[in-house]
Structures are given as structure tokens and as C-alpha cells.
Amino acid sequence: MLLSKSHKMTSGYDFGYQWTFTHIHLIPFVLFGAITAAGIRWRWRRWITALAAMAALWGLCGFAITQLVFVPNSPMPLPTGRFLASGAGRVADLGAGSGRASLMVLLTRPKSTVVGLDRFAQNYGIVGNSPARFLANMKVAGVQDRAEVQTGDMREMPFPEDSFDAAVSSFAIDHLSREGEKQALAETSRILKPGGEFLLMVINRDIWVRIAYPFLHGHGYFGMMPARQRWIGLVEAAGFDMVEDGTIPGTLYILARAK
Numbered sequence: 001m002l003l004s005k006s007h008k009m010t011s012g013y014d015f016g017y018q019w020t021f022t023h024i025h026l027i028p029f030v031l032f033g034a035i036t037a038a039g040i041r042w043r044w045r046r047w048i049t050a051l052a053a054m055a056a057l058w059g060l061c062g063f064a065i066t067q068l069v070f071v072p073n074s075p076m077p078l079p080t081g082r083f084l085a086s087g088a089g090r091v092a093d094l095g096a097g098s099g100r101a102s103l104m105v106l107l108t109r110p111k112s113t114v115v116g117l118d119r120f121a122q123n124y125g126i127v128g129n130s131p132a133r134f135l136a137n138m139k140v141a142g143v144q145d146r147a148e149v150q151t152g153d154m155r156e157m158p159f160p161e162d163s164f165d166a167a168v169s170s171f172a173i174d175h176l177s178r179e180g181e182k183q184a185l186a187e188t189s190r191i192l193k194p195g196g197e198f199l200l201m202v203i204n205r206d207i208w209v210r211i212a213y214p215f216l217h218g219h220g221y222f223g224m225m226p227a228r229q230r231w232i233g234l235v236e237a238a239g240f241d242m243v244e245d246g247t248i249p250g251t252l253y254i255l256a257r258a259k
């Protein structure tokens with residue numbers, strides 16, 4: 001994961017992810033922890049105390065995974081060094097939100113510029129999702145001179161064709177309907193120059209996600225086809241050649257090149 005520790009540790013970011021994502025596990029931890037303590041103190045039946053202890057432990061694990069593995073209040077780690085290896089280029093961040101993926105690019109690719117595109121219409125887990133918050137995070141990282149934000153829909157992007165060297169999209173296209181996914185991928189292909197790189201990042205229901213969010217639904221996981229196969233098929237059908245795919249905790253990534 002190619003994000004230096006100093007960038008990751010930069011304080012002052014506000015990515016706005018709501019507590020139901022970042023801190024919800026503390027509720028079962030505290031509640032079932034108290035029940036466990038009471039069970040031990042007053043010698044309740046062992047199975048009751050054991051069940052409560054397991055639920056409390058799950059809360060603790062979920063919280064630890066969220067804070068230490070997913071680290072929602074930090075720029076995203078770049079999952080592959082092959083993305084924009086030249087270090088330069090004009091990049092679109094599709095569904096940029098509060099800017100975690102834009103910072104991933106700007107901090108690891110020092111000669112790049114980023115345009116963050118987002119509808120900013122619903123919060124999608126980011127409380128008060130707005131262009132102002134995106135720009136404030138760019139400022140915290142000291143990269144505001146290389147970042148712009150634009151309000152618009154990635155299913156109908158407000159950009160001319162062949163206008164970007166690369167595009168990234170993290171946990172955004174997998175929020176769209178089946179038709180919306182195809183539209184957004186076709187639009188990505190349209191705005192990229194021939195040979196332009198596309199790094200798609202979607203939720204991967206791996207062991208980390210299954211432990212921390214066992215009830216997660218949506219994110220393109222309906223249906224029987226394995227997610228990796230489905231996303232690769234969609235990306236190829238939109239006019240890309242595959243370069244690489246892989247996973248980092250909680251994330252499936254696909255690196256592709258526009259034809």
C-alpha cells in the first residue's frame with residue numbers, strides 16, 4: 001500500500017464518515033461487555049455470560065478493524081504502484097466525496113492534478129458531503145493547487161471526450177444501479193484519452209468486511225456471479241483492456257487501460 005506513513009498520519013482531515021460506520025461497534029462492545037461483567041459478578045448461567053462475551057468481543061474486533069485496517073479518516077492507500085507510474089497526468093476522481101481517493105493520487109503522484117467529480121446530492125455515509133469539505137481536505141494536505149472539484153453526475157459527465165490521462169473511482173460506482181454502473185463506466189471510457197488508465201476500487205466482501213459488517217448489503221453484491229468476475233466483465237465491456245486486479249483489506253481493485 002503506497003501511502004507513506006507521514007501522509008497517513010496527517011491530522012486535521014475531516015472525511016465526514018458517519019458514526020454508524022466508524023463507531024457503531026462500540027455499542028455492542030459496551031452493552032454486552034456490561035452484561036458479561038454482570039454475568040460474572042452475579043454468577044449467571046455460563047452460556048448467557050459466554051454469549052454476551054462473544055458479542056462484546058465481536059464489537060471490539062469490529063471497532064479495531066474499522067479504526068486500524070479501514071482507517072476511514074485518512075487518505076486512501078494506493079493499491080498498486082502501476083497506476084500512473086510516470087507520476088504525472090490529469091486525473092478524474094469519480095464520486096470523489098470528501099476526497100480520500102483524490103488525496104491518494106495527489107500525495108503519491110506529485111506531478112498529477114485531480115478533478116473531483118461528485119453529485120453531492122445525498123450523503124452516502126458522508127455527513128454534509130460537499131465541495132467545501134473536499135477542498136478543505138486538499139488544503140490540509142497542502143495540495144489545493146493541484147485539485148479542483150466539480151459538481152456533476154458520473155453517469156453523464158460534464159467533461160469533453162479524451163480530456164483525462166487517468167481516472168480513479170473508490171466505493172462510488174458500486175453504489176449505482178446496474179444500468180448506472182454501465183453508464184458510468186462508458187462515460188469513464190469516453191473522457192479518457194486512448195491508453196488512459198482507470199483504477200476502480202469497490203467494496204470487497206473479504207474476511208475484514210465480513211467480520212466488521214456482516215449485514216452489509218448492496219455494493220454490487222446481489223446475484224450469483226463472483227464480484228471480481230462481474231466487475232472485470234463490466235470494465236472490459238465498457239472499452240478497457242485489463243492491466244491488473246487485486247485486493248487490499250476491504251477493497252477489490254481493477255486497473256485497466258482505455259482502448
Ligand SMILES: C[S@@+](CC[C@H](N)C(=O)[O-])C[C@H]1O[C@@H](n2cnc3c(N)ncnc32)[C@H](O)[C@@H]1O
Pocket residue numbers: 094095096097098099100101117118119120121122123124125126129152153154155169170171172173175
Ligand atoms: C461512499 S462515497 C465514496 C466517496 C469517496 N470516493 C471515498 O472513497 O471516500 C460515494 C460517493 O459517490 C457519490 N456519487 C453517488 N452517485 C453518484 C453519481 N451518479 N455521480 C457522481 N457522484 C456520485 C456520492 O455523492 C458519494 O460522495
